[in-house]
Amino acid sequence: MDNPFDNLAVGSARSNGGCAVLDSACDLTARRNGTTGRGLTFSKVFRWQPSDPQAPTPASVELAGSLTDWRVVALTRDSVTNTWQITLHGIPGNRTHRYMLLVNGEPAQDKNCDGLAVPEGFEEQQYQVMTARGPRVFLLFAQTK
Secondary structure (H helix, E strand, O other), rough: OOOOOOOOOOOEEEEEEEEEEEOOOOHHHHHOHHHHHHOEEEEEEEEEOOOOOOOOOOOOOOEEEEEHOOOOEEEEEEOOOOEEEEEEEEEEOOOEEEEEEEEEEEEEEEOOOOOEEOOHHHHHHOEEEEEEOEEEEEEEOOOOO
């Protein structure tokens, strides 16, 4: 059976109890170069669940953002809870990251985001979601102590 993580464009993935675990590109580069003293990093679990439990199961749920260099990475589905998730490691701390969730390739709401921002630049504009106040991307406030 094909492993869905063999073709990830960013980082390396491994299984963790059925959940995708992804080391961010900056974390892998630092480990390859032996420069892990670049500052504080943290891990984050991103989860998405359909708002309507009776809705058809999406073919794919993915994440793209500044924490993946806007490369799309796939979330894995837990069929018991009907939740899609991925754990990203090595996310640079003490900064704000922008990201989007894509369901079947289309931007989808993330009720767990830290906030919304007006898209800046091509990468963000291609993944924006429309809101009552105009196009937006999601924010992750990466505070570490």
